[in-house]
Amino acid sequence: MATVLVVDDSVSLRSMVTFTLTKQGYDVVEAEDGEDAFNKAKHIVCDLVLTDVNMPKMDGISLCTELRKLESFKFTPILILTTENSQEMKYKGKAAGATGWLVKPFNPETLLSTLKRVVR
């Protein structure tokens, strides 16, 4: 089953996402900010990244840019979790190499059905 890297500085949201994914059989690696995620990403193979935008140390957009520089993340789907359903955010994400975005709040069902578009 696929491995998902979940990046969010909010513990409650991270646990919710992790719980939802593990229940479905995904393997989850958690990270609490962009920097943490980037450090972990260097040592794991993962099939999907879910990242929040606003985080200390390194935000989600910068993380996306950095991950795309890694050979192992060239084609990896990266989804940005955003509360703004704004064009600006989507452009920024796209420009940084993000695959798509999920607008918060989302419920577990939406999360799972959306993931199907990018991960087997």
Place this chain on the structure above:
Amino acid sequence: MSIDLSQFIPVFLEESFEGLEVMESGLLNLEENDAEAINAIFRAAHSIKGGAGTFGFSNITDFTHVVETLMDELRAGRRSCSDSLKSVLLSSVDCIRLLLEAARDGTACDEPQIKQVLQQLEAELSCDNEDKVAIVSNELEIIDLSSSHVPVMETLGWVIDFAPAPHLLMTGNEPILLMSALADLGQLVTNAAIGLVPSLDELNPEELFLHWKINLYSDCSELAVREIFEWVEGDCSLSVFPLQKSADVTSEESVTNDPVAPEMTFEKATEQPANAESVEPASASFETLSPKISSDSPAAPAQNSRKNQADQGSIRVGIDKIDGLINRVGELVITQSMLGQVGLEMSDCDHPGVERLNDGLVQLERNTRDLQEEVMRIRMLPISFVFNRFPRMVHDISSKLGKLVELKLSGEQTELDKTVMEKIGDPLLHLIRNALDHGLETPQERIAAGKTESGTVHLNASHQGGFIIIQIKDDGRGLDTDKIREKALSSGLITTDQLLNDTDIHDLIFVPGFSTVAEVNDLSGRGVGMDVVRRNIEALGGYVAVVSEEGEGSTFTVSLPLTLAILDGQLIQAHHEIYIIPLLSIIESIWVSTGSLNAVVGRGCLFSFRDEYIPVISLSDVFGLSETPKNFTNSLMVIVEGGGKRAGLIVDELQGQQQVVIKSLETNYKRVEGFSGATILGTGQVALILDVAGVIKMGLDSSTSRYPHAATKDNGHLLAKANI
């Protein structure tokens, strides 16, 4: 599949309260160009909003959204941080706190205040520059469009023409997965066009050259289809139109986009030529922002305790688990002391194993003590958790009173038990408010008195033995001894023939009934609620005292035990009853003879101890244990200190010293004057723990008349009822 999200709500609430702390301290110290602080505040608001949305607290989401918007504009430099903005943001922190508390308790919350602050926030939002407004309204338009009515027609399905750009795979999207998501909507018939695929030697395997025509047989809406391609619009050309022959051409689109020059293509709704104007400002706004992307440096770590703890590799544990652990350890301590008792009784036994047993018991005692200390440390937190509430409060109150105040905090890292911390916040708050309200003078008065214009309130915490000492010191006007005496006389607390020194008079402000009246303005409020403050602090096994110098200021000192779970006690016996005196309250124990005691009319008996006369109190008299008053000749006296006073307690016998687990009388029975709790001894016997300050007070009260305390009558009843 349904997932119950409620299990994550406590964590969300805990996080959000922490976020509010970050917001509050950030706002209090906010400087104009402090990008780091602004970012931290923004992120905190943002996380609260996001979580609230996820866990279904829409009222919190809506409210925080406005706060976040304002913070975002501050962040982007589109707004300056005026004082009015800061103060309305501070009020909004309070509102969010109220909303969160209501969410936690499942209650409704104070609507008018929330509404009022929301209006203020919106007023702040609306005083804005023109182009910003223009962009907002355009965004609104766009949102309208995206939720605009898409005609739903009876259709067999959809014809989808999907031609991905060669670089599509680099975005992490994959056509196969998009197809399988489509297949979830209905039956698919796909045709791939391979005309563009280059010869094998020219083929770059990382690029895509296929082009699909898909018939989807489904009664789903066009929106559902477009949603699947939401993330690839701009990286492909896509057209969707109904399967049935229809002249509806408007829903067809064919856009080939170069993502480097983005346009409005991420719309779920049908694009219509009419919204071309609305495209302009949005992409313009993107362009104005694009330089910012590169300069968006990674934000600095928030000054957040959780983060710091996380760095040290911490885990979050529910307080109930820790409480359970502490209770277990408490039981273990009792068991250990029981075994110790057995070991003592068996030491005369002539058995080869006895010596080893006693060695083991000594080790057990040491290990138990260490374990208990370790466990207690888990619940210890720095008092900064309480102190951090005060800068904001001082800021608010002083600006309301028109006074200038500098609040100094020191010793914030002093640790104490979480349970004590939770209970001490309010009394401290009251003491600080009191210092601001009645202690400090107005700037004019201060200048007239030859002081600096701005007053100082100093809050300091430190450890002293098993106690934490918190001092609230102000350099204000101090307590007016004459006024307090007058007040106490007029309210009948003291009589004219009582000789009281200044300390005694100052102490009167803590006496219930010493409430002040409005006409004594400068005194108004001094003492209002002070009796409650003292009572609450004493209920924690602590005490509060005041030292004041007229014109120079006052210092309130609060002493609290570090923990409410365990104490080192001295077992004493008075008339067949065993009591426990906290070791920390004991100065020394001595034999006294009649010669060294002086009977004073109206003051009972006094003993000369280190240049002062201290009252002598017989426990068996105070607790009414025997019918005949005790004769003090050749008795054992334990000299104790409590509540800032000393006294000699006459006891019959000193027994061992041991660590005892405190069981609350209040929770299991009711508050009993003179006792702070109870414990179970190794013998299984229940013993009451003395509240030294309370006993001294009882002794002084009963020195003229026998104290009719019903401890004996109560004891049997108490122990029968108490579930300890």
